[in-house]
Amino acid sequence: MMTETELQEIIAKQMAYSRARRAEQNVVRTDHAALRKAWLKQRFASFDYHEFLLRLHEKWLELLYTALARPEVQRDDPVNYKLFMGPAKKIFDRAPKPGRLDPKFWEPGKQTGWARSILDYKRDSGLDVSSTWEWMTDDEQSRFFPLGGYMSQVADNIRQTVDGTWFIRRRGNDDILLDELYTGPIDWPANWMDELPAAVIAAAQGSVLAPRANVPAGQPCPEAGWWFSPALAKSRRYFKLGEIMPALGGDYGDTFWQWSPDQAAPTL
Incomplete structure (x- = not known):
């Protein structure tokens, strides 16, 4: 289960990322470029990164259902309440819980796990319609949407790594991996090079x-x-x-x- 401290850290990172994106000031790393790209692809393809995605998803659902539990939601917006407690819930609840998958059966670089399904949520459940969220309070939205944006970026990192779409043919390289505009905020461990194969x-x-x-x-x-x-x-x-x-x-x-x-x- 994700702690409140972890949630607040993720929200802060996502909000900082959004501000940098609007100002066109996202972090671009050029030192050790080849090794950094190799580490990112290794990270995005890993079982641990997919487990992190599932933890984000679990917390995202917790925030959603906690907000839906307010009695006035069902009373004042029965249409969207039925959507989220009916068809949308059936889609969301198909996701495996963190810690339930066996890492022995994970094939790095070949499996996207639940990433594609998360990226399809907007299409499959109408989440891209602004009126769908009018029942949420400002406080609920300030937590829910940054977490959802971060989760979607993690899912997209997994998908692009498995599909091999970081490489841009017109540029002739995969340098977008070095730009957090495309990957979202990245936490680089101090010993990240030690995690790469010799x-x-x-x-x-x-x-x-x-x-x-x-x-x-x-x-x-x-x-x-x-x-x-x-x-x-x-x-x-x-x-x-x-x-x-x-x-x-x-x-x-x-x-x-x-x-x-x-x-x-x-x-x-």
Whole structure:
């Protein structure tokens, strides 16, 4: 269960983020760029980050149902009361509770868990209609909405990491990961570099991680996702960030791995 202190810290971070966004002053980190991007992707793909999302979701629901419990809500706004206690509640209550999932079955970089469902809440339950919230007091909204915004950003970080959409083709890089305008506020532990696999750190020693195309066998994977090698037919497979990319043999000489988007497997 999230404590009141934790909630207030999250609200403060989200409000500071919103003010910085309006002033176009969000934090952009340029030091150790390749390692920072690797750490963020590792963090966003992790089981612990998804558990954090579930804790946010649990507190968000607690704030919602506490507000709905005021007798005047049902009396003065029966339409929205029925929405939240009926169809919307059925959607919200499908989410697993924190601590209920088994980390042994979590595949980092492949699973979004409940993230996509949270991002669909507005579409599925009408939460994007301003009149839906007129029954909430100003005090209730001042806690509920910042927490909801923070939760949605965490969910989107998970989704983008699994989908591999941090990379912007027109820019030719995934540098938006370094800008908190796109990731939301990030808590960087003092020893964050120590949390990275040695292979990832080694790959970044020159300056940046290897490019997506033509990664030679024996090198760590620079980005989690699907890759293939012209060296062998039907070689397309999923690699985790930092996983050593193997040599395959075949008739094409040395093995080089190329990025292969999910929606377009190569025909070899």
